[in-house]
Amino acid sequence: MKKRVTIKDVAKYAGVSPATVSRVLNNYPFIKPEKKMKVEEAINELNFEPNEIARSLITKKTKTLGLVVDDISNPFFSETSKLMISKARQRGYEVLIYDTNGEEELKHTLQFLSNKNVSGIIVGSVLRFDQKHEEMIDEKIPIVYFNRKPEETDLFSVTMDNKKASKMAIGHLVQKGHSKIAFIGGMMEYSTYYSRYLGYCEAIIEFGLELNESFILKERPTSESIQNFVSRVLNEDDRPTAIIAATDQIAITVLDAVSKNNYQVPADVAVIGFDNISISSNPYISLTTISQQKNKMVEISLNTLIDLIEDEEKEIPKHVLIPPKLIIRKTT
Amino acid sequence: MKKRVTIKDVAKYAGVSPATVSRVLNNYPFIKPEKKMKVEEAINELNFEPNEIARSLITKKTKTLGLVVDDISNPFFSETSKLMISKARQRGYEVLIYDTNGEEELKHTLQFLSNKNVSGIIVGSVLRFDQKHEEMIDEKIPIVYFNRKPEETDLFSVTMDNKKASKMAIGHLVQKGHSKIAFIGGMMEYSTYYSRYLGYCEAIIEFGLELNESFILKERPTSESIQNFVSRVLNEDDRPTAIIAATDQIAITVLDAVSKNNYQVPADVAVIGFDNISISSNPYISLTTISQQKNKMVEISLNTLIDLIEDEEKEIPKHVLIPPKLIIRKTT
DNA sequence: TTGTATGCGTTATCAA
C-alpha cells in the first residue's frame, strides 16, 4: 500500500512551489518553459495523478455526468448508454446511470444527482407534460434532454425527427404497394411515440390513404393488448396489409401475433418497427425498422452537455433534430 | 442559486459546534440526546445534505462502486447492471459502469477505477487465465468476481453452478426422449462457457449417451459459424434431435438456422439456451432456457463487496455458487 | 460529552 503522491511531492521534487505545479496541471499559460518541463518530468517520474476529489472540492465541478433513463435493460437505452459511457470517457468524464424504473418523479432524481455533485445531466426519461425543470435544481447544473423532450422547454434537447420517421416508414410501405396500414403506438405521454403517431396520421393523409381510427392502437401496448389488436384487425374484411409498431420490441410481439393468426410475414402482412435495437438484426427476426442513428444522437447530446459545462462561450444549438434512417430487412 | 448549506450553518443554527454536528451525522454514540435532537432539527430545517466530496477527501472512501463488464449492451449485463444499480443505491452507493468492449486489459481498467477513487470493484469480465489481480492495484480496493472467475484466485467470487446447469438442460432433454444432443459453446476463455461445456460432456456420459465430438461447436460462435454448424449436423444421417446453446443469443440464431434447414422447433429439433435474457420470454421466441437467478447473484455479490468495504470483522464466504433454474418454454 | 484546531489535496487570491 503505497502512500499517495501529491502535488507537494511533485513540487519538492521539481524544486518549485505547489502552486506552480497546479498551474502546469491546469495549462496556465505564463510559466517559464524550463520550469514547466521540470514539473512535467517530476510528474512522470513520481507517477503522479491529481486527486479529483480534492480538486472538485474547490472547483465544485466533478468529472462525472448523470444519465437518467427509464429502464437501462431496455435495449435502446442499454445500447445508447454504452455509447454514452465510452464517448464520455474519451472526454475525461464518467457517467452515473440513474434508472427510474419509469416510476420516480424526475424532480427527485435531479435533486439526487445534484447532491451527488454531477456536473451535468442527460435526461432520457422526460414526459411530454412533466413540470418544467429549468429552475428545479438548487445549484445551476446544465441539463440536456435526450431522445425525448417535453412539449415546452427552455432547456437543450437532442431528439430524432420522429414525425419524419413515420413518414419514411409509410413511404416505404406505399412503395411496396400497401395502402391499408395499421399503427401500434406506445404510450402517448412520451414525445417520441406521440410524434410517431402524429407523423403516421399526417403521412396517411399526405399519401392520399384513408385514415382509419380502428387501425390505430393508442392503448398502453402490453403483450396482451397487442395480440388482441392484431387479431381483431387481421380478421376484419378490409384488413390491413402492413403494421407499423412504435418500437422494435412491439414489432417483435406483432410478428408473433401475425403468425398466430396464420398469416405470413411479409407475404401477407408487412411489419416495421422503430429503433433498430440489436436483436432486430438477428436473422431469426430480421426486422425492417427506422434507426435512430444512436451514435450521432449520443455524440451530439454529449457534446452539448460538455460544452455547457465547460462553457467555451460557444454558440450551442438549442434543439437538435436527428434525421431517421430506414433499414430494410425481411419483414417488409 | 442558493448557497450550499454546510455543517457550520447547521452548527450555528443548533447552537453547537461543527464537530458535534459531524458526530451526529456519523452516529457517534455519546451525545446528549437533547443536543442530538437540536442538531437533527437544524438539519431538517436547513435541508442540509452532507458533501460527499469533502467527506471522502478525509476518509479516502467514496460511496461509489466500479462495475466492469465486457459489453453493457449485451442483455445479460444490461439486465444485471440494472439490478446492481438499484440495489447499490438502496445501500447508499452509486455505480460507475466500465465497459471494456471485451478488449481492454483488466489491469488498466482496475488501475483506472482505482484512480477514480471507487471503494470497491465488481468484475464481470475476467478470463479463465487472466493474470492474478490480487496485488494489482496500488491502494487496497476490494474486488469481487461476478458471473465469471479465473481458474485460480484468492479473491471473492459469485458465480452460477454452470456445470450443474448443463446437466439440468440435458436431464430435461433426456426426459423428453432425446438422446442425440448437440452443443454450441461460447468462447472457452470464459469460465462460464467452459463450465457449461464440461457439464455437457459429463452429463452426456452420466446419462449413458454417446459423446460425439462432431456434435460440439467449440469455435467462436459467430452468426456464420453457428449457421454452418447447424446445417452440417442436421444433414448427418444420425442427426441430433436437440441443440443446447451456451447463451440465449446463440440459441436465437440456432432457431433461425434450424428453420432455414426446414426443420420445426420443437417438433423436429429441441433448442435450449442459457441466461434467460428478457427477449427469450417474448412469445415469438419463447425459448426454453437455464436461468442464472440474476437477482440472487447480484444481491450476493453486492453484499459481499460492501461487507468487504465496510465491515472488517465479518466472516464472508469466498466463493458462492448460485444454483441454476430450468425455465421451460416452447422450444423443447 | 463537547469544542478547538488541524489536515485531507487541490485551486484561488494576493503580493512580490
Place this chain on the structure above:
DNA sequence: TTGATAACGCATACAA
C-alpha cells in the same frame, strides 16, 4: 512569472 497563504466542507485527535 512565481510563491505564500487561505479557502473548499468535513472528520478527527486532542484538550477540556
